[in-house]
Structure formats: C-alpha cells, structure tokens
Amino acid sequence: MLEAVTDPEIPVLSVVDMGIIRAVRIDETGLPNRPAVEITITPTYTGCPAMDVINTSIRLALIEGGITKHQIKTVLYPAWSTDWITESGKQKLKAYGIAPPQAKSTAPTMNLTEAEETIQCPQCNSTDTKLISRFGSTACKALYQCQDCKEPFDYFKCH
Ligand SMILES: [Zn+2]
Numbered sequence: 001m002l003e004a005v006t007d008p009e010i011p012v013l014s015v016v017d018m019g020i021i022r023a024v025r026i027d028e029t030g031l032p033n034r035p036a037v038e039i040t041i042t043p044t045y046t047g048c049p050a051m052d053v054i055n056t057s058i059r060l061a062l063i064e065g066g067i068t069k070h071q072i073k074t075v076l077y078p079a080w081s082t083d084w085i086t087e088s089g090k091q092k093l094k095a096y097g098i099a100p101p102q103a104k105s106t107a108p109t110m111n112l113t114e115a116e117e118t119i120q121c122p123q124c125n126s127t128d129t130k131l132i133s134r135f136g137s138t139a140c141k142a143l144y145q146c147q148d149c150k151e152p153f154d155y156f157k158c159h
Contacts, residue, residue, distance in 0.1 A: 001065045002039075008053045009138055012096045015054060019084025020044060022075055035071035037062065042080045044140070082158045094122045099144065099155040119155050121146035 002021055007013045015021055023040040039058065043051040055072060062070045082101035085093070090100035099122050118127045126148035136143040141154040 001061045001067075002058065005054070005057045005061045008050045008057075009140070010093065010096065010098065012092045013085075013089050015041070015058065017086050017089030017092060018044060019086060019089070020054070020080060034069075036069040037067050038071045038073060040073045040075050042075050042078075044080050082156065085156075093156060097122050097153055098141065099153055101156045101158040119144055121149060121151065122153055123151045124149040 002024075003014045003016050005015045007015065007018055020041050020043065021039065022042050023038075025038040025040075027034045027036055027038070039062075041055075041058070055074075058072060059070070062068075085101065093100040099119050102119075119129050119131075120127050121129050121144075123146060126146055128147040129144045130147060131142060132145050132152065133143040135141070136154040140157060142157050143152060144155050145152045
C-alpha cells in the first residue's frame with residue numbers, strides 16, 4: 001500500500017523509495033483502543049509543505065486498503081538524509097530526469113562546494129555539467145545544465 005503513495009513533488013518516487021518510512025507496526029491483539037497499524041515516518045525536509053500532503057496520502061491509502069484504525073507517528077531524529085533514498089529510488093529519479101543525490105561517502109571530497117561537485121547529467125551521463133542556480137524547481141533541488149547535451153536538469157541536493 002505504501003509503495004503506491006508517491007511524493008507530490010517527484011511522482012515517480014514512492015514514500016518507500018524516499019526512505020521516509022521508518023517503521024510499520026501491526027497490532028494483532030485486536031484491542032479496541034489500539035491502532036491496528038502504526039506507521040513511523042521521518043520528514044525529508046523539516047517544514048517542507050509536501051509532508052502534509054504525504055501524511056494525508058498515507059492515511060487515504062490505508063483507509064482505501066481497509067485499515068481505518070491507524071496512526072502515523074512523526075520522528076525527527078535521526079534526521080532524514082538523502083542516503084536513505086533506495087537504490088531503485090535513485091534509478092527512478094534519474095529516469096525521471098533528476099540527477100540523484102550522490103552518496104555522502106562516495107562524494108569526491110567532503111569540503112567541495114556544490115559548484116565544484118561533479119554531477120552527472122541524467123540525460124547523456126556526461127560529467128561536464130554546470131551549476132546554474134542553487135535552487136531548482138523546489139528548494140530541495142539545484143538547477144544544473146549539461147555542457148554536452150545542453151539540457152538543464154534538477155539535481156536532488158544532498159543533506
Ligand atoms: Zn547531457
């Protein structure tokens with residue numbers, strides 16, 4: 001059910017791909033005062049307006065799936081990191097035309113600024129790309145342009 005709930009800003013990614021589902025607990029005691037399903041989520045960006053939409057979408061998906069007794073818990077620590085996006089999620093991002101965030105561990109050097117980071121073009125895989133704006137279509141993304149195929153593209157910023 002959760003795999004059918006997508007990110008409002010990136011409709012190809014499910015909340016599972018995004019790595020925001022921390023835990024799913026199913027209560028089998030059947031006690032009337034307990035939620036049958038408890039889902040723990042960690043928001044991607046604190047204060048990101050998309051999170052309210054995601055919350056509502058999760059509730060709707062559960063109700064449609066017949067789970068009316070549910071509870072969604074929000075946990076802020078540890079903070080969500082782009083490293084939590086699944087491998088298949090990163091593939092889907094790239095196929096959608098957004099350069100996936102680079103894993104922090106494999107980033108060339110930790111003290112490089114965003115402008116100096118090598119970001120691969122999701123269209124032609126060229127690494128000859130240029131930062132155009134630190135903010136792309138949303139605050140979570142930066143706008144880049146490929147110097148080879150000339151295509152502008154969003155890069156999902158690491159954090
Ligand atoms: Zn390109």
